[in-house]
Each structure stands twice: as C-alpha cells, then as structure tokens.
Amino acid sequence: MQDYLAQVEKLRKDAAECALVRDLATDQAKRELFDRLASHLKALADQVEQAILQRNVGT
Incomplete structure (x- = not known):
C-alpha cells in the first residue's frame, strides 16, 4: 500500500x-x-489514487 501511495x-x-x-x-x-x-501526470495520479481507494473499499 505504501508503495502505491509513494507513486501517487x-x-x-x-x-x-x-x-x-x-x-x-x-x-x-x-x-x-x-x-x-x-x-x-495529475490525471494519472488521480486515477491511481482512485484505484487504491476502490481496492481498499472492496476488501
């Protein structure tokens, strides 16, 4: 998870x-x-962040 946040x-x-x-x-x-x-780059960061949030909600 921290890896994803670092990338964002x-x-x-x-x-x-x-x-x-x-x-x-x-x-x-x-x-x-x-x-x-x-x-x-901003749009990509937003999409990655959204994917992280959706993944966390799904678990």
Missing part, C-alpha cells in the same frame, strides 16, 4: 515540476508540451 506522491510532484517548467518557459510550444504533461 511522485506523480503529483512530477506534475508540479512540469507546471513550473511550463510557467517559466518562454517558448509557446514548450509551454504547451509541459502543460499537457502536467495535466496527464
């Missing part, structure tokens, strides 16, 4: 770092790329 935390940290790069980027294409990366 890492995904959220990576998403925050991508958002920071996005905010600091001067190139439009780079901003868009890092915006998509941040969004995807």
Whole structure:
C-alpha cells in the first residue's frame, strides 16, 4: 500500500515540476508540451489514487 501511495506522491510532484517548467518557459510550444504533461501526470495520479481507494473499499 505504501508503495502505491509513494507513486501517487511522485506523480503529483512530477506534475508540479512540469507546471513550473511550463510557467517559466518562454517558448509557446514548450509551454504547451509541459502543460499537457502536467495535466496527464495529475490525471494519472488521480486515477491511481482512485484505484487504491476502490481496492481498499472492496476488501
């Protein structure tokens, strides 16, 4: 369980770092790329967290 939570935390940290790069980027294409990366990583973290919660409810 702790492994899953650590992965969720890492995904959220990576998403925050991508958002920071996005905010600091001067190139439009780079901003868009890092915006998509941040969004995807956040969504993935949300999905993993939801799967953990559903698994715990089912047990």
